[in-house]
Amino acid sequence: MLSSLFVSVSVITLISLFLALLMVIADATVGNYGMARITINNDKVLDVEAGRPLLSTLKSEEIFIPSACGGRGSCGLCKVKVVEGGGNYLPTELPLLEKEDIDNLIRISCQLKVKNDMSIEIPEELFSVRQFETKVESIRDLTHDIKEVRLKLIDPPSIEMKAGQFIQFEVPEYELTDEAVYRAYSMASAPSETDVVELQIRLVPNGICTTYVHEHLKEGQDVSINGPYGDFFLRDTDRDIICIAGGSGMAPIKSILLDMAEKGSKRKARYFFGARSARDLFLVDEMKELEQKMEDFKFIPALSEPQPEDNWTGETGLITDVVHRLVESAPDAEAYLCGSPGMIDACIKVLSDLGVPQEHIYYDKFA
Amino acid sequence: MSNALYPFAVFFAAIFTSNILLTNYLGMCSFLSVSKELETSAGLGIAVTFVMAVTTALNWIVYELVLIPFNLEYLRFIVFIIVIAAFVQLIEMIIERYSEGLYFALGIFLPLITVNCAILGASLFMVIREYTFMTSFFFGLGSGLGWLLAIMAMAGIRQRLRTAKIPYGLEGAGIALIIAGFMAMAFMGFNGMISIS
Numbered sequence: 001m002l003s004s005l006f007v008s009v010s011v012i013t014l015i016s017l018f019l020a021l022l023m024v025i026a027d028a029t030v031g032n033y034g035m036a037r038i039t040i041n042n043d044k045v046l047d048v049e050a051g052r053p054l055l056s057t058l059k060s061e062e063i064f065i066p067s068a069c070g071g072r073g074s075c076g077l078c079k080v081k082v083v084e085g086g087g088n089y090l091p092t093e094l095p096l097l098e099k100e101d102i103d104n105l106i107r108i109s110c111q112l113k114v115k116n117d118m119s120i121e122i123p124e125e126l127f128s129v130r131q132f133e134t135k136v137e138s139i140r141d142l143t144h145d146i147k148e149v150r151l152k153l154i155d156p157p158s159i160e161m162k163a164g165q166f167i168q169f170e171v172p173e174y175e176l177t178d179e180a181v182y183r184a185y186s187m188a189s190a191p192s193e194t195d196v197v198e199l200q201i202r203l204v205p206n207g208i209c210t211t212y213v214h215e216h217l218k219e220g221q222d223v224s225i226n227g228p229y230g231d232f233f234l235r236d237t238d239r240d241i242i243c244i245a246g247g248s249g250m251a252p253i254k255s256i257l258l259d260m261a262e263k264g265s266k267r268k269a270r271y272f273f274g275a276r277s278a279r280d281l282f283l284v285d286e287m288k289e290l291e292q293k294m295e296d297f298k299f300i301p302a303l304s305e306p307q308p309e310d311n312w313t314g315e316t317g318l319i320t321d322v323v324h325r326l327v328e329s330a331p332d333a334e335a336y337l338c339g340s341p342g343m344i345d346a347c348i349k350v351l352s353d354l355g356v357p358q359e360h361i362y363y364d365k366f367a
Numbered sequence: 368m369s370n371a372l373y374p375f376a377v378f379f380a381a382i383f384t385s386n387i388l389l390t391n392y393l394g395m396c397s398f399l400s401v402s403k404e405l406e407t408s409a410g411l412g413i414a415v416t417f418v419m420a421v422t423t424a425l426n427w428i429v430y431e432l433v434l435i436p437f438n439l440e441y442l443r444f445i446v447f448i449i450v451i452a453a454f455v456q457l458i459e460m461i462i463e464r465y466s467e468g469l470y471f472a473l474g475i476f477l478p479l480i481t482v483n484c485a486i487l488g489a490s491l492f493m494v495i496r497e498y499t500f501m502t503s504f505f506f507g508l509g510s511g512l513g514w515l516l517a518i519m520a521m522a523g524i525r526q527r528l529r530t531a532k533i534p535y536g537l538e539g540a541g542i543a544l545i546i547a548g549f550m551a552m553a554f555m556g557f558n559g560m561i562s563i564s
Contacts, residue, residue, distance in 0.1 A: 008437075
């Protein structure tokens, strides 16, 4: 009895050992691609161990390319321009690329393996992207469906960002997802507040991240984020500013306004905030306070469907109509928009009618 | 039937009369998820055929030379899985290194195959049916080709279905399973052609 147990265990062990040995040999010979040199933007040079996907190779060199699916080749976000050394397109990349991506030498970096020297181009701003370990400092309700989450940065302890940029929030495995996923949220905190990242998260029915934040996240819990990302940030000019936001689109605009107030900006600023009824309005007092603090700032909330019990005396109607009514012409203005794609498209149209040049309209669309 | 021809009988039987997918319903998961495009189905089918033929032969050797002498036949489930997984991994590494064309055509499907139950199924049938080495190899090859035939037929039908009006609730896997059932019935028409034990 005992000896048969011994025999079976040793046979299994020997077979596994033999196969494992084969794999180790193969890994060291066939799978060994040696070192490769990656040149980034014709400037930075990295010597890396070849044979792994470009995305994870760059990650181990502390260069974070935004990716939502974690390298499974399903989200198509981790696009990188590979000028040289990429080889042919893989069948797993093609479904994620448009024709113009291919014309621009764009590759899906989680699928493309580094096998030889490469020359790639990535936006400069990605060099400052970091992974942050944080702790939930506070969670509070802003409206019936929007929560404000403040994350205290632990490691590294501070972030350098521009007002209006966003981070990616890592949702761990839970009921709605069997793998970690990442979702982008704008930072509502001022850039001067370097040790905290503040987010405004609206509950989307069955949304993986929003459900997690609204129903599972507790104060004191650990959260991983990475960032900052995005080219939606306050430009350093003297132009007048028109901000338009709806719902949790408040976040980056709040950051921009706080930044202006702290720096004592003298620029004229108007902030149009669209909501359905009074219960969807939030941070009104904070905005009124900013009106006092800043040289020339007005907060203009507008309700599209004010309820009788709201006793609303402010602006009513769609936010686009309100903007059209209150801004006569603004050829010298700069606009910052944040909200749903439908709202942004409508606002761009209105602003163009008012004479705001296309290149001075900046926006952050909720995807 | 003469002994020399027996492997060929098994080969054809595995393709038509006892198709591993349509009569045993093995390898269903990749069959349902990959059968949307004709081209990818062909790639996966060829990869399955290759792996099935080789692993069935390899597992026959392991079974006859290692497991039987030690009276460890009951360990075959674990041992076969390990052999298949290691073989698939090795092949993937080799073709990734040496043949880009082959890697693009087959290599990306290999990780999918490790967990394809039809491949383990073929090795287990070979034991139950007490095949010889040659018969086992042809059985694996035939089973793989049968699987390839079934998935390509399915992909062809599903490409047509894309423009068809499918009742709500049956879209996707639902209609695919019903079609697989019809195909299984259609393959029963081959029944009288060859009969093997």
